[in-house]
Amino acid sequence: MSAEQYPNQPLIDVAFEIRFPGDPAIECRRDEFFRLVRDRYPKVYVPKLQAGDAPALAMYHFKQEDDQATIMTAINKLVYSTKKYHGFEAFKQEVLRIAGIFGNTFKIEKLMRTGLRYVNAIPFVPKSGSIPLREYLKVGFQLPPPATDNFTTMNFAFASPVGNGTINARIEHMLAEDKSHEAILLDFDYAMQSDLVFDKIGVYLEESHSVTKQMFERMITDEYRNYIRGEEI
């Protein structure tokens, strides 16, 4: 997770979201926006609604042919999400391109929130039945005896104010979808929420990236950092 692309990076999903005061024009003229992005995002997924859901708040998904990147929109939000991260500069370029098209189609001025999310899955093999957490992350827990931090499973989340926003982090023990191996989920979401304007999305994205990158870099051990950079035997 950085401006450079690491050979062994554990990223599984990166998403940038903006929220703004609801504008019914987005629901009425969704087709206009789709026409402008459909060359790269041709697949349309409509939301499945349940009784009580508000259709205008449910997001339409426009996906790439290989399902690796998605644009999501509702009357009060726009999200770009990708599973193939080719570095921050490429990600930012695509976010700004999509936001530019969206901004030209609908007149969005004020933003309520921006959020940049990096979801990492760090595969591991248990040691003596426990998660070797300290081999990968510089986080520790002090527990009263007889409990120890040799966890067989864990789920830890926190939110902390940083700079002009809040970092929401989740460290969790997870199982691969096919249940074949385990991983440590490291999920960072940096949210900014005050005095935001649409024209400064690039600035917010840069700041959000800077915070999440620092969090990631400082949370992983030096040995694991070497590995994701490709320094391995």
Added chain:
Amino acid sequence: MTMVGAARSAHEILGEFPAHFRPMPGSPTYEEAAPVAEPLLKPFKFPLLKLTIAGHTFLPAKPIGVNVTQDGAWFFAENEALNVVGTGGSLEEAVLDLEHHIVHFWQYYRSLEHSQVTGDAIRLKNIFSSLLAEAA
């Protein structure tokens, strides 16, 4: 990873049927049902950052990339550059076996003189000799 029901009967799992209930005619019990196929592990790679053998801890000079695969009931943990494979009945056993092999060959190649190795062993001696450091 034994699937529940593959070896245990419904009675062992659920206890006796209540007297006023009986299994539906034709409904298979766990013993009669076909064994449930366990999904094979999808190959993945992870780093070995610390090796622990018999209470001794060894730190590699660089992370050791380990490719993990499964064939039937056996798990394999392999590093191609070191030419070592660990095997076991579980993922953890295979990785522990690999750690034993790595420490063994580290000790073995360090005990050899350069004049005693030929062919690929020259390359392996060069890698293994500086591969690990024992943690205090």
